[in-house]
Structure formats: structure tokens, C-alpha cells
Amino acid sequence: MNFDAPPADPIPVFHAWFREAQQSVLPNPNAMTLATIDPDGRPSARIVLLKDLDDQGAVFFTNRESRKGRAIAAHAQVALLLHWDPLDRQIRIEGRAALLSDEASDAYFATRPRVSQIGAWASRQSETLRDRETFDAAVAEMEKQFEGQAVPRPPHWGGYQVSLDRIEFWQGHHYRLHDRMVYTAGDGGSWSTRRLFP
Ligand SMILES: Cc1cc2nc3c(=O)[nH]c(=O)nc-3n(C[C@H](O)[C@H](O)[C@H](O)COP(=O)(O)O)c2cc1C
Numbered sequence: 001m002n003f004d005a006p007p008a009d010p011i012p013v014f015h016a017w018f019r020e021a022q023q024s025v026l027p028n029p030n031a032m033t034l035a036t037i038d039p040d041g042r043p044s045a046r047i048v049l050l051k052d053l054d055d056q057g058a059v060f061f062t063n064r065e066s067r068k069g070r071a072i073a074a075h076a077q078v079a080l081l082l083h084w085d086p087l088d089r090q091i092r093i094e095g096r097a098a099l100l101s102d103e104a105s106d107a108y109f110a111t112r113p114r115v116s117q118i119g120a121w122a123s124r125q126s127e128t129l130r131d132r133e134t135f136d137a138a139v140a141e142m143e144k145q146f147e148g149q150a151v152p153r154p155p156h157w158g159g160y161q162v163s164l165d166r167i168e169f170w171q172g173h174h175y176r177l178h179d180r181m182v183y184t185a186g187d188g189g190s191w192s193t194r195r196l197f198p
Pocket of ligand 1 (some may be wrong): 005028031044045046047048049060062066067068069118124126134
């Protein structure tokens with residue numbers, strides 16, 4: 001990324017940086033912070049895995065009845081943050097989270113290991129769990145229920161696609177003389193760029 005002459009489209013820049021992160025020593029280069037606004041207006045944040053990014057948005061998968069799912073149902077506006085320490089880079093994304101289609105959620109669910117598929121049925125993510133045995137028993141029950149058959153995607157589990165309304169590339173430099181470039185989405189797939197003080 002040439003910060004003196006930023007490319008018109010940020011998506012190839014994202015993928016170039018992402019490839020470099022994949023080639024670095026990072027165990028989970030697609031781990032990102034997802035920040036949401038709870039129904040009562042308070043912010044909350046957690047890590048999720050980025051599974052896809054194109055001009056339609058950034059995709060992650062989760063339990064839609066979890067705390068984050070309930071937050072998104074109340075406030076679709078979310079922020080995503082990827083931090084790649086060995087590269088001294090971060091990418092900040094802001095946009096609206098929409099439900100990914102059933103077809104795309106089904107397709108991704110089908111690629112998950114069977115134990116993870118069973119876990120998606122057994123976990124009432126974010127609800128109070130009395131003890132580990134309760135969860136283990138729920139897993140065992142689901143294993144019995146789906147014995148000898150493919151595990152379908154649970155109705156409460158699926159993807160979200162976050163529109164790329166704003167995407168900022170941050171490259172660290174010595175003595176805090178960092179580079180920052182913000183892309184803001186305009187009409188018809190156009191982008192405007194703005195350089196920021198570090
Ligand atoms: C490296 C890493 C990757 C994770 N990936 C996901 C993910 O893709 N989807 C997910 O629902 N939770 C993922 N989690 C767990 C979440 O951080 C979080 O604990 C969980 O989704 C419940 O969050 P909530 O109660 O705010 O809804 C991941 C955690 C870590 C540390």
C-alpha cells in the first residue's frame with residue numbers, strides 16, 4: 001500500500017495485507033475483534049474468525065441467539081478490528097451486519113468438523129451454564145440424535161455479513177510516525193480516501 005498514492009479500491013489492499021498476515025508467524029491471522037452495541041446501549045467486544053471478505057462485506061459465523069446476536073438484532077452497526085502485531089498493522093472496519101443467506105450458511109456449516117457441528121446444536125452460547133457436565137450431557141444427547149446421519153445447520157446458527165462502510169489501514173512506523181488511510185464507501189461502489197494524522 002502506497003500511502004502517498006492510495007489505490008482506488010481498498011479490497012485488493014485488504015487481500016494483499018491478509019496474504020502477508022497468513023505468511024507471517026500468526027496462528028490465527030483471521031482472528032478479529034467484533035464490537036457490538038448491546039440492547040441497553042453498552043458496547044461489548046469479543047474475537048470471531050473472518051471467513052470471507054469481498055465487496056459485499058466481511059463474513060463471520062456464530063450463534064445468532066448469543067449475546068452478540070442479540071446485540072446485532074438491536075443495533076446492526078458493528079466494528080471489526082484485525083491486529084497483526086508482527087507486521088505492525090491493523091485494519092479497522094465499520095458497517096452494518098446483515099444475516100448471511102441460508103444457502104451460504106449451510107455451505108459453510110457443512111465444511112465444519114462433525115464435533116463442531118454437534119457443538120453448535122449443544123451450546124446455548126452466552127447463556128448461564130451450571131457446570132461442565134451439563135454441557136457434556138447436551139453434546140452426548142445431540143451425538144445420539146444425529147447418529148448415522150449428516151448434522152444439519154441449527155436454525156440459530158449462521159453467518160453475518162458486515163458491509164464495508166469504512167475501512168482503515170494502519171501501518172506502524174518507528175517513533176509513532178505511523179501511516180493511516182481511511183476509505184469511505186460512496187454510491188455505486190465508489191470509494192473516497194482520506195489520510196489521517198497518526
Ligand atoms: C481465536 C478465537 C476465535 C473465535 N472465533 C469465534 C467465531 O468465529 N464465532 C464465535 O461465535 N465465537 C468465536 N470465538 C468465541 C468468542 O470470542 C466468544 O467467546 C463467543 O462467541 C461468545 O460471545 P458473546 O457471548 O459475546 O456472544 C472465538 C474466540 C477466540 C479466542
